[in-house]
Amino acid sequence: MKKLLTTLALAVAATGALAQAWPTKPVTLLVPFPPGGSTDLIARTLAPKLQEKLGGTFIVENKAGATGTVGGGIVKRAAPDGYTVFVSSLGPFVIAPHLIKSVPYDALKDFDYISVAVQAPNVLAVPASSPHKTLADVIAYHRANPGKMSFASSGNGSSDHLTAELFWQQTGTSGLHVPYKGGAPAMADLLGAQVDATFMNINTGLPNIKGGKLRALAITSEKRSPLLPDVPTMEEAGVKGVNVYSWQAFAAPKGLPADIKARLHEALVAGLNDPEVKAKLLGLGFEIVGNTPAQFTAFQAAEFARWKKVIEVGKITAD
Numbered sequence: 001m002k003k004l005l006t007t008l009a010l011a012v013a014a015t016g017a018l019a020q021a022w023p024t025k026p027v028t029l030l031v032p033f034p035p036g037g038s039t040d041l042i043a044r045t046l047a048p049k050l051q052e053k054l055g056g057t058f059i060v061e062n063k064a065g066a067t068g069t070v071g072g073g074i075v076k077r078a079a080p081d082g083y084t085v086f087v088s089s090l091g092p093f094v095i096a097p098h099l100i101k102s103v104p105y106d107a108l109k110d111f112d113y114i115s116v117a118v119q120a121p122n123v124l125a126v127p128a129s130s131p132h133k134t135l136a137d138v139i140a141y142h143r144a145n146p147g148k149m150s151f152a153s154s155g156n157g158s159s160d161h162l163t164a165e166l167f168w169q170q171t172g173t174s175g176l177h178v179p180y181k182g183g184a185p186a187m188a189d190l191l192g193a194q195v196d197a198t199f200m201n202i203n204t205g206l207p208n209i210k211g212g213k214l215r216a217l218a219i220t221s222e223k224r225s226p227l228l229p230d231v232p233t234m235e236e237a238g239v240k241g242v243n244v245y246s247w248q249a250f251a252a253p254k255g256l257p258a259d260i261k262a263r264l265h266e267a268l269v270a271g272l273n274d275p276e277v278k279a280k281l282l283g284l285g286f287e288i289v290g291n292t293p294a295q296f297t298a299f300q301a302a303e304f305a306r307w308k309k310v311i312e313v314g315k316i317t318a319d
Contacts, residue, residue, distance in 0.1 A: 035062050047059070090246060111254055118288060
């Protein structure tokens with residue numbers, strides 16, 4: 001019995017020593033999109049803060065493809081040892097699985113969810129020359145002209161597309177979806193009034209809204225944004241159920257040791273609340289979240305079900 005207890009004590013001590021040693025080699029923050037986007041920005045902003053808190057080296061690696069699902073598959077197949085961390089937007093977590101056949105992971109089962117880092121609402125915007133001055137104007141036009149008002153998006157199944165679909169479903173109206181191959185050409189045609197409107201992310205739209213080239217009619221956040229204090233929420237403007245955020249989050253391959261998960265979560269939240277980081281992100285239109293692994297897991301499941309319904313009702317495909 002004494003020998004058994006000694007063996008167990010040594011095993012526990014060894015486990016503790018291994019946990020304390022992490023990280024002893026570079027940690028990869030895998031971003032499933034090209035450099036330069038919002039998700040890449042979040043990863044690169046937080047990497048040095050994670051290094052400060054945890055020691056070691058944190059490297060951002062971009063593995064783009066199939067709207068983020070290629071990167072998701074790489075993370076699923078990685079060892080759950082704390083050396084591969086998935087930094088992604090909501091797409092691969094809750095949208096792509098409903099649009100793409102044979103996604104190389106199960107979004108509900110193959111990851112350990114660490115934290116939603118930030119979120120940002122979408123803004124219903126029209127060109128400055130648009131006759132529509134309020135959300136009520138848009139709804140009235142929709143009712144009088146079903147399927148006629150055009151809404152640009154950065155692609156089928158994108159956040160701006162799905163927000164428009166949700167808006168039509170909640171108001172019992174219909175518009176015309178015009179998908180583009182990315183946000184830049186969609187913005188160009190919106191500024192040129194080639195399309196009537198869009199639900200763009202606040203980060204994307206803020207410069208042109210502030211510059212007077214676009215008019216913001218409503219925002220999809222629960223409360224008004226301090227960056228656009230004069231723009232009403234969708235609910236204030238009379239439409240319920242269109243509370244939408246884009247978000248960026250951290251996850252890991254399923255089976256991440258509890259102590260590493262706890263340390264990573266603690267360091268991530270500390271990084272998000274670093275005064276310099278926080279000021280930078282708030283200035284760009286992000287809201288700091290930093291929720292717990294349990295909260296993120298529940299949130300992911302709810303978002304997964306929500307967007308599944310919107311996609312099915314709207315008969316949306318990836319093509």
